[in-house]
Amino acid sequence: MLRYFKPVIFLACLAPLARLVWLGFHSRLGANPIEVITHSTGDWTLIFLLVTLAITPLRKMTRQYWLINYRRMVGLYAFFYGCLHLTTYVWLDKFFDVHEMLHDIAKRKFITAGMTAFALMIPLALTSTKWSIRKLGKRWQALHRLIYFSAAAGVIHYIWLVKADLRKPLEYAAVLGSLMSYRVVAWLVTRKQIRLRQRGLSDVGVPEDNKAATLSS
Amino acid sequence: MLIKKAPDIRSSEITPKSLYLNRRKFLAEAAMASAAIAIGAGLREMIVPSTTVLAGNKIDGIKKSQFSTTETTTPQKDVTHYNNYYEFSTEKDEPAELATKFRTRPWKVKIDGLVDKKLELSVDEIIKMASPEERIYRHRCVEGWSIVVPWIGFSLSELIKRVNPTSKAKYVEFTTLLDMTQMPGQRRNVLEWPYVEGLRMDEAMNPLALLCFGMYGEELPNQDGAPLRIVLPWKYGFKSAKAIVRIRFTEKEPVNSWKLSAPREYGFYANVNPNVDHPRWSQARERRLGEFFKRPTLMFNGYGDQVASLYNGMDLRKEF
Numbered sequence: 001m002l003r004y005f006k007p008v009i010f011l012a013c014l015a016p017l018a019r020l021v022w023l024g025f026h027s028r029l030g031a032n033p034i035e036v037i038t039h040s041t042g043d044w045t046l047i048f049l050l051v052t053l054a055i056t057p058l059r060k061m062t063r064q065y066w067l068i069n070y071r072r073m074v075g076l077y078a079f080f081y082g083c084l085h086l087t088t089y090v091w092l093d094k095f096f097d098v099h100e101m102l103h104d105i106a107k108r109k110f111i112t113a114g115m116t117a118f119a120l121m122i123p124l125a126l127t128s129t130k131w132s133i134r135k136l137g138k139r140w141q142a143l144h145r146l147i148y149f150s151a152a153a154g155v156i157h158y159i160w161l162v163k164a165d166l167r168k169p170l171e172y173a174a175v176l177g178s179l180m181s182y183r184v185v186a187w188l189v190t191r192k193q194i195r196l197r198q199r200g201l202s203d204v205g206v207p208e209d210n211k212a213a214t215l216s217s
Numbered sequence: 218m219l220i221k222k223a224p225d226i227r228s229s230e231i232t233p234k235s236l237y238l239n240r241r242k243f244l245a246e247a248a249m250a251s252a253a254i255a256i257g258a259g260l261r262e263m264i265v266p267s268t269t270v271l272a273g274n275k276i277d278g279i280k281k282s283q284f285s286t287t288e289t290t291t292p293q294k295d296v297t298h299y300n301n302y303y304e305f306s307t308e309k310d311e312p313a314e315l316a317t318k319f320r321t322r323p324w325k326v327k328i329d330g331l332v333d334k335k336l337e338l339s340v341d342e343i344i345k346m347a348s349p350e351e352r353i354y355r356h357r358c359v360e361g362w363s364i365v366v367p368w369i370g371f372s373l374s375e376l377i378k379r380v381n382p383t384s385k386a387k388y389v390e391f392t393t394l395l396d397m398t399q400m401p402g403q404r405r406n407v408l409e410w411p412y413v414e415g416l417r418m419d420e421a422m423n424p425l426a427l428l429c430f431g432m433y434g435e436e437l438p439n440q441d442g443a444p445l446r447i448v449l450p451w452k453y454g455f456k457s458a459k460a461i462v463r464i465r466f467t468e469k470e471p472v473n474s475w476k477l478s479a480p481r482e483y484g485f486y487a488n489v490n491p492n493v494d495h496p497r498w499s500q501a502r503e504r505r506l507g508e509f510f511k512r513p514t515l516m517f518n519g520y521g522d523q524v525a526s527l528y529n530g531m532d533l534r535k536e537f
Binding site: 164 | 291294295296298299303307309310360362405407408478479497498499504506507509510511
């Protein structure tokens with residue numbers, strides 16, 4: 001059963017796209033299909049980014065260390081849906097008008113944020129191979145922390161886009177916030193442990209001295 | 218020596234060894250099962266669509282209007298299932314469903330402020346004031362999409378003339394019903410409720426300004442603003458208040474809901490203007506529902522001949 005799990009998850013991650021295609025072919029995307037496609041691919045980009053970020057906390061808290069085997073796939077799906085989302089903008093919204101797109105990126109805050117989020121995903125997707133991980137060593141992990149900024153830019157992109165109802169973007173912000181808080185707390189705890197251990201080593205010396213003093217008296 | 222008895226663990230509470238040894242597999246299978254359920258639910262929603270029956274009473278004796286465009290009208294299903302009606306929901310496909318039980322009779326409209334005599338009229342008294350006309354108008358949303366709708370109603374001026382505003386009246390304000398038991402969107406403070414819109418008197422008296430109670434030959438569907446709304450084709454859609462319960466004449470400029478919510482982004486006038494961008498997006502082009510390519514947005518939504526003179530000498534960048 002476990003053997004088939006990865007392909008199942010792989011296919012399940014394609015379901016949001018399959019759904020759009022299916023609805024599209026059955027004229028069920030509503031009055032403004034392009035808007036539905038744009039919003040849906042944007043939503044799924046954010047969801048996959050957040051799921052990617054959830055894997056580390058989840059595997060540590062539940063001790064299900066095998067979850068790490070799915071992180072790359074989920075992360076690449078975030079990039080995949082991000083590409084689709086960007087394509088709807090470039091093609092269906094701007095019709096490849098480069099001049100207008102550059103104008104948008106410079107002038108419209110929400111486009112700037114969205115483009116930033118996407119641009120930050122590119123190096124992560126490119127260095128997702130085993131070869132890159134080996135080649136980059138420790139720097140790989142540092143590089144892949146860019147996902148924090150990509151997800152943050154993605155959420156800001158959404159917040160700046162909506163007219164009045166901030167509920168949905170703030171839900172994403174709350175999830176991202178808790179995933180990041182976990183990391184901050186984990187980092188603080190680790191730092192404290194290291195400090196304690198360092199102090200612990202010198203602490204060991206004190207009772208030893210005391211013991212010696214007691215013995216000699 | 219006191220030896221404590223070990224706490225009781227019922228044998229049923231002890232995890233079977235096989236399950237313990239296979240706990241990862243168990244979790245994986247549990248995750249897979251949940252995924253399958255989620256996908257199943259998604260498929261069901263795709264296959265069994267939630268549909269809303271359109272039930273509208275025909276309106277008799279509708280006259281044609283010289284103000285109608287000859288452009289192709291947007292399918293009725295789109296106009297009734299793509300609604301920005303935050304009193305019900307901020308999702309455009311939801312008002313159709315959520316407004317099905319909205320009560321539009323009995324319906325009173327209070328007419329007050331700077332008028333000779335304050336009135337409370339039933340919506341049917343108002344509808345009988347003049348004969349219904351069909352006005353096929355372009356309708357442009359501030360979000361960048363547009364539709365063409367065969368509205369039914371008569372010029373707002375017909376009502377204004379009959380209620381005698383005093384000479385002090387410079388503006389007219391429209392208020393939408395406040396009733397969160399019927400309008401679930403009002404339970405959330407997305408905007409300040411009730412929804413308020415307004416017009417300058419000369420704008421309100423312009424023959425294009427329509428007091429509307431029907432569309433596509435029938436009474437207005439609830440999700441499109443029944444029983445009474447206004448339609449102002451040269452302005453962004455949010456100016457066209459729905460489900461009106463109060464019409465008040467004032468000396469001071471009314472504060473409309475969207476301007477109150479984001480004064481930098483939405484003004485009092487909100488005239489369709491391709492040269493003045495929304496601070497966050499361009500207004501140069503629009504997507505007509507049903508069309509693949511975007512089309513250029515027209516000044517005053519193409520109604521410049523009728524309304525441009527209202528704004529002579531005004532800086533439309535400042536008075537947006």
